[in-house]
Amino acid sequence: MTFTDALRDAQAKHDSMLCVGLDPQASRFPARWQGDAARVFDFCAAIVDATKDLVCAFKPQIAYFAALRAEAQLERLMAYLRRVAPDVPVILDAKRGDIGATAEQYAREAFERYRADALTLSPYMGFDSIEPYLRHRDKGLFLLCRTSNPGGADLQSRPAGDDLLLYEHVARLAAGDWNRSGQLGLVVGATFPGEIERVRAVAPALPLLIPGVGAQGGDAAATVRAGLGGAATGPRGPIIVNSSRAVLYASGAADFADAARRVADVTRRELNAARAHN
Numbered sequence: 001m002t003f004t005d006a007l008r009d010a011q012a013k014h015d016s017m018l019c020v021g022l023d024p025q026a027s028r029f030p031a032r033w034q035g036d037a038a039r040v041f042d043f044c045a046a047i048v049d050a051t052k053d054l055v056c057a058f059k060p061q062i063a064y065f066a067a068l069r070a071e072a073q074l075e076r077l078m079a080y081l082r083r084v085a086p087d088v089p090v091i092l093d094a095k096r097g098d099i100g101a102t103a104e105q106y107a108r109e110a111f112e113r114y115r116a117d118a119l120t121l122s123p124y125m126g127f128d129s130i131e132p133y134l135r136h137r138d139k140g141l142f143l144l145c146r147t148s149n150p151g152g153a154d155l156q157s158r159p160a161g162d163d164l165l166l167y168e169h170v171a172r173l174a175a176g177d178w179n180r181s182g183q184l185g186l187v188v189g190a191t192f193p194g195e196i197e198r199v200r201a202v203a204p205a206l207p208l209l210i211p212g213v214g215a216q217g218g219d220a221a222a223t224v225r226a227g228l229g230g231a232a233t234g235p236r237g238p239i240i241v242n243s244s245r246a247v248l249y250a251s252g253a254a255d256f257a258d259a260a261r262r263v264a265d266v267t268r269r270e271l272n273a274a275r276a277h278n
Contacts, residue, residue, distance in 0.1 A: 003118050003140030003183065004207060006089045007238055011056040013087060017224070017275070018268045019057040020260075021093070021211070021244030022047065022077070023064045028249050030256045037068040044077050047248060050257040051264045052085040057118075057240050059209075061093040078114045089117040091209065091240075095144060097122030103132040111136045118142060120187060120209070123170055124155075127178055134181055140207070141183050145170050145199055148189025148212035167195070168202050175203035185209060188227075190218025190241065196226035204234055211242040213267065220267060224274035243267055 001009075011017060024040045026033075033039040048058065058081060065074040081090050092114055096106040110119045110133075118140030123130060133141050146156050146167040160169035167188075174184045186203060188196050190212030199208070208227050212218035220241065227239035247267070251259035 002138055003089060004185075004238070006087075006117060007056060007140070007207065007240065010088050011238060014053055014056060015272060016054055016056045016268045017239055017241050017271045018055050018264060019059050019091070019209070019240045019242040020047065020051050020055050020247050020264060021242050022058055022060040023244045023248065024068070024070070025064065026068060028252065030252055030254060032254070034252075037070060040065065040068055040070040041073040041076050041080075044073075045080055046257040047260050048077075048081060048085060050261040051247065052088055054261070054264045054268050055088060056238075057089050057091055058085070059091040059093050059242055059244075061244075063094075075114060078116065082115065089140075091118040091120065091140070091142065092116035093120045095120045095122050097125055097129055099125055099129045100132075103129055107133045107136060111139055118185075120144065123174070123178075127173075130178060130184075134183060137181055137183070139183060140185060142185045142187050142207070142209045143170060143174050145174070145186040146188045146192060146195045148191045148218065152189070164202075165198075168198055171199045171202040171206075175206055179206075185237070187211070190220075190223040193219065193222040193226040196223065197229065200227065200229065200236070204236055206237045208237060208239045209242065210239055211244075213241050213243045213246075220270040221274035221277075224271055228275060241267075241271055 022044045026035050026037045092110050110116045120142045123143040156167040158166045160166040185207035187209045188199050190210050213220050228236050247260045247263050250263040
């Protein structure tokens with residue numbers, strides 16, 4: 001089964017376009033664990049248990065684990081996810097961007113050490129920085145396209161010829177010559193729904209990973225309209241709408257997992273309502 005197949009199955013089974021990002025910050029853990037980096041697995045596992053039937057994907061961000069010297073806990077978490085939520089694909093958010101033998105090692109890290117189902121990548125060193133990951137034929141690869149931070153416009157919105165901006169050119173490459181095995185998707189920020197529409201016009205069939213709903217201020221309804229609409233005709237690729245901090249830190253008390261579930265369910269319902277009116 002390819003990543004996209006697994007994603008579509010999870011979306012149908014859980015009636016969800018929501019991805020929960022796993023970005024553990026020990027300083028924000030509930031009071032009894034606050035500041036204790038040894039509790040990274042416990043915290044994330046509790047969030048997984050509370051939300052696994054509400055999501056289409058989980059997205060651990062590797063930097064949060066590495067900064068706490070918690071890579072072993074990330075390995076344990078990835079194994080736990082495969083055991084308790086085998087139907088939910090896992091996207092490792094690492095934004096790797098290198099070439100040759102180094103890219104091969106990053107691919108081994110993601111797909112052999114952590115056994116992720118998909119990985120985020122920076123495409124700005126060109127196709128040879130993507131190619132080593134394409135050898136893992138059943139895995140998904142999400143290329144940074146139009147990111148959710150305002151400063152992304154410094155480069156991504158520069159003209160790239162053929163009346164396209166750079167992020168649109170990346171989308172065209174990902175939808176065309178680079179997508180040799182049908183593994184590619186794009187990262188586009190929920191904070192810029194108008195630009196999601198422009199990406200959709202260039203790459204209507206690609207999966208979109210859309211961060212920025214929740215704490216970053218992205219509007220759920222506008223995100224879904226942009227991700228499932230746009231000017232292009234034909235079938236649309238699936239959208240994966242990520243929320244991290246709004247779910248993880250919905251409560252700093254003992255009820256943190258229950259609070260995370262409530263926020264995740266509200267977000268899932270908002271996304272579904274927007275889809276129904278699209």
